[in-house]
Amino acid sequence: MRDKQHIVSSTFGGLTAVAMILMLGFYFGALHNVALAYEAGSDLEPAAIDEIYADVGEDSIWWEPAIGLTPRGKILLNFLSQADREGLRPSDYLPSTNVMTELPASEAAQPDYDRRLTLGLLRYIAEVRDGRLAARYVDPELSDIPTPTNAADLLKAGLRTSDFGAWLEALPPQTRNYQSLREYLQRYRTLAGIEWPRLNTNENLELGSTNPAIPNIRTRLMILGDYPADDDETTDTFDDALLAAVQRFQARNGLTPDGVIGPETYAALNVSPADIATKIAINLERLRQLPKNxxxxxxxxxxxxxxxxxxxxxxxxxxxxxxxxxxxxxxxxxxxxxxxxxxxxxxxxxxxxxxxxxxxxxxxxxxxxxxxxxxxxxxxxxxxxxxxxxxxxxxxxxxxxxxxxxxxxxxxxxxxxxxxxxxxxxxxxxxxxxxxxxxxxxxxxxxxxxxxxxxxxxxxxxxxxxxxxxxxxxxxxxxxxxxxxxxxxxxxxxxxxxxxxxxxxNEVGDLNLSKDIYGRDAELMRVLGLGPGD
Missing domain, CATH: 2.40.440.10 (L,D-transpeptidase catalytic domain-like)
Structure with a gap:
């Protein structure tokens, strides 16, 4: 397995000190706060950033003293503020100051602030293309890591494009599975605002059963997309329409699609949309770790x-x-x-x-x-x-x-x-x-x-x-x-x-969820500091 420090250095063009901070954070269980490590190292003026400004031929890329953020700077800030679309945290890439409304305290501070934005974008490029370092190394069985993206070279090319916004949008993986999962992430984050009370019943339910919980189960399956949205059935009888919805839900969740609501199906139905959103974010992270081709x-x-x-x-x-x-x-x-x-x-x-x-x-x-x-x-x-x-x-x-x-x-x-x-x-x-x-x-x-x-x-x-x-x-x-x-x-x-x-x-656009049979989801959540809805 490739050396961790080497990965960081080659990705950021020599950001060795930051790599050491990340390493220490890993071994002391603090990788959930990787953002602070990057911020702590941002005043080191890594060679990668010097190369970028030399290539542009300017001291500032995102700011102009007279106007503040340039049009390109506004595109960047708007884009990074939406990093949560990828299951990432915008705060990991943006300085703590509200750059959309505030200028640096003095003209002398502007170049440093500009470089902090560049460093944030470099980090975003590396992580949206290759995954976060903590996620790469939490699993000792991850034996083959593709050649990391050279974020500095990629950014230099991006700054020369005529449509910087389109270039930014093309940075994440463009595969069907990634893009579809990203859409589901937004959907389940929206659903996370819905009340999701726990289904409490010890009774197995099947076709023909009658139970007061059945209307709630029907509604829950409708919200999840397994039960027809235009069906207005409200009875507490387990009918054919509910059977089909339960079987579809079971198949999507790696359960035996027998149409019987037993302990495993109840457990799956009780997983909240917020927890599913976190599961999706974890798997977006894994997709970023795959080779590009x-x-x-x-x-x-x-x-x-x-x-x-x-x-x-x-x-x-x-x-x-x-x-x-x-x-x-x-x-x-x-x-x-x-x-x-x-x-x-x-x-x-x-x-x-x-x-x-x-x-x-x-x-x-x-x-x-x-x-x-x-x-x-x-x-x-x-x-x-x-x-x-x-x-x-x-x-x-x-x-x-x-x-x-x-x-x-x-x-x-x-x-x-x-x-x-x-x-x-x-x-x-x-x-x-x-x-x-x-x-x-x-x-x-x-x-x-x-x-x-x-x-x-x-x-x-x-x-x-x-x-x-x-x-x-x-x-x-x-x-x-x-x-x-x-x-x-x-x-x-x-x-x-x-x-x-x-x-x-899957091929027809359904979200399929599988059991975390080795506990790898839980470990990723821990090192990335993810909780419900993140």
Whole structure:
């Protein structure tokens, strides 16, 4: 992972002192007040700002002594004052003085004040393009950070444009998902002003039920957009229209869409619009951390959404269910690439999995090894001899002192299934098949030890091998059912992004919310100082 100070320095063109303040703030739990760190460092006159004024050839960009704010300065101040549209705080980028109405105390103070505005804009550029530093480093599993934006160079180019306002508007990500989430952020901030009393009932409600809470549930679903706005039904009977609305709400919130209002559905209905707005702001932050160009063909996995999509030239070609890492063995966030496919792979059991999962099963029944085609090697050394499992005193072995290496033969029993998609990360995380197909039917699918199990390996293999005429759906299935292991290298590696988004917008414009299965939302809220409605 790239050094934190290096990121700040390259982004601001040498703002090393500010980087140190940010670092100290992180380690002392004060990243919620990053704005103060920037303000404290704003009188350091970083080289980046000097470059900008030298490039413009003026001592002032936003002020003129006779008129105060220039037209361009007014555009800037109006724009930065609306940074909350992006889920950011305007106060992080604007000096404390009300610059729209007040001039600096003296003419001598104007250049410094002008530079403070420039520093605020530099910070805005860096954060709206790449995300905030605190958000980047709160998760130690964020292993690949795209090259940061050079905010100074970008601003110099922006100051040369004929339409500065349009240039500012183009700074945030322009993707459909980002722009749609931004619209939902404003909508839910508006809804945050509506009274949202807690639904208190322990009774499961379903089609045909009668309950005094049903009119309130109907109204709540109407406000959220799941129940028709022109329906004036007021009875306390659970009818077909309410069933459809409940199922739609459940599907949008990562719940089993059975139409029954039980504990999980009540909990989701009780999440206030203000809290949803905060969730959206967190996910806008994550979208800013993605590379600017994902490529023309790529695969993207959303961990809490339990899904995988294959995209080609902006069109979704595949969507399928996935199984991700359980909470104690989380699937990491990765920007990687698929370089090849192994048909009928073998599996070497990771040490942790061998200690925590395999050893207890062996102690319960040593025949478990033979049943699932495991081999036991005396050690992890190259050429270590194979052992007879029945000759080992398994009951006496402590997990932390387990010396053996376990490998599983290829075939239908193999934990990787019949296909493994090879990635390049150093964590041995990859996409693969599974013999446990039944788990894909579950709504919550966090069962793996970190790798991503995919529901339709034939379709995914066909997509990633599309540039190779040899690999058709038929030849892929033949390789899966052959007697020998086979390795196929991709002619062109396919980027794969393993992401963590708990708020997304689907193709028809619906807001989908997922459970924060790893607690990453809560951690981001903490370090960014976000609360309801922020």
């Amino acid at each position: 994902l490529g023309s063909r790529y695969v993207i996995v959303n961990i809490p959404g339990f899904d995988l999509r294959a995209i080609s030239d902006g069109t979704e070609r595949l969507r399928m269910r996935v199984i991700v890492g359980q909470k104690k063995r989380r699937t990491p966030i990765l920007n990687d690439k698929i370089t090849g496919i192994i048909f009928r792979p073998t599996w070497t059991v990771p040490v942790r999995v061998a200690r925590e999962d395999l050893l207890p099963k062996i102690k319960a029944d040593v025949n478990y090894l033979a049943t699932l085609d495991f081999r036991v090697l005396s050690s992890w050394k190259q050429g270590a001899p194979e052992l007879d499992p029945h000759a080992v005193d398994w009951q006496s072995i402590l997990p932390e002192r387990l010396p053996y290496k376990f490998t599983q033969k290829s075939g239908p029993n193999n934990a990787l299934g019949l296909v493994r998609f090879t990635l390049t990360n150093p964590y041995d995380i990859y996409l693969h098949d599974t013999p446990n197909k039944n788990l894909f039917a579950k709504t919550d699918r966090a069962f793996s030890s970190g790798c991503v199990r995919v529901a339709d390996v034939v379709a995914l293999a066909s997509f990633v091998m599309e540039s190779s005429p040899k690999w058709t759906e038929t030849s892929i299935q033949e390789a899966m059912n052959a007697s020998e292991r086979q390795v196929a290298k991709l002619p062109v590696p396919v980027p794969v992004y393993i992401t963590y988004f708990t708020a997304t917008v």
